[in-house]
Amino acid sequence: SGIVLLSERSIKPQDVIEVGETFGVVESLGLRYTSITTQEGKEFLIPNEKLMTDTVINWSFSNKRVRVHKELRIDYTSDLEEAINIVIDAAKATERVISWPQPVCLVKDFTDECIVLEVRFWIIDPENGTANVGSNILREVWKRFTENGMSVPLRRKELFIEPESALKVEISRPKRAQAATKTDTPQQLATDGDTDATDAPETD
Structure with a gap:
């Protein structure tokens, strides 16, 4: 082989x-x-x-020119056309990105939270890595977004809390004294009262 x-x-x-x-x-x-x-x-x-x-x-079979994609997001309050121009200018200003073919920025998707953009650019030295040049572009985009008062969206999470079920309240009542039987002794009858009140003190 x-x-x-x-x-x-x-x-x-x-x-x-x-x-x-x-x-x-x-x-x-x-x-x-x-x-x-x-x-x-x-x-x-x-x-x-x-x-x-x-x-x-x-990546370098016939030539070393390689196109790289990088995704980023902007808030719906941002000016879309301005954001696209900023991204393209940031890519052009990044080292290792070649001038031709020129970098482009496309609208990729509209989500519930943001607008998804994708910047595409070309390099001619893939042996030096592709992730690092993509990272440099994002850093330049962030810098220019900050200078122009633009922001990237934050992920939002919504929590739904169900109301707790009603608490069950049980009221305990003292048991009634059982009816006296023939086998009950006077001492037992004296202690089987309806209340927990203490006996009155004996007097002369």
């Missing part, structure tokens, strides 16, 4: 490829494994058989 990759040159050293969760630069191709180094400095040895059977994204 390594010979096939070398002969077809579909993957070659210094290519930027993505295989599953692995994204990095091809360092070398062997007969059994291909060495890929990620931005974190980790080196992965990918079996060539996996490269032959799995889907492989080669």
Whole structure:
């Protein structure tokens, strides 16, 4: 499989490829494994058989020009056209974003909470990463939004609390004294009264 990759040159050293969760630069191709180094400095040895059977994204097969998407949200109180212009200008001002094709900003969706925008821009050095340049654009957008009095929406959560059920109140009453029987003694009759009042003191 390594010979096939070398002969077809579909993957070659210094290519930027993505295989599953692995994204990095091809360092070398062997007969059994291909060495890929990620931005974190980790080196992965990918079996060539996996490269032959799995889907492989080669970010630099014919050229290194890559389009990147980044999503952001604005509040409904914001001026939509102004927000779009700010996002485009922020992308143009960000390092590594090329001038042609120019960055664009599209309206992607209207949700209950906000307007969803998507900025699309091009870079020519994917080996240096795509997430970091997207982060830089968002930072520039935030800075310009703040300068122009615009804000991003906050997520809202609504809580519905059901009223508690009525409490049941039970009133306990003292039990009535049982009727005297023939077997009751005078002492028992004296203690089986209707109330808890104490006996009056004996007097002379």
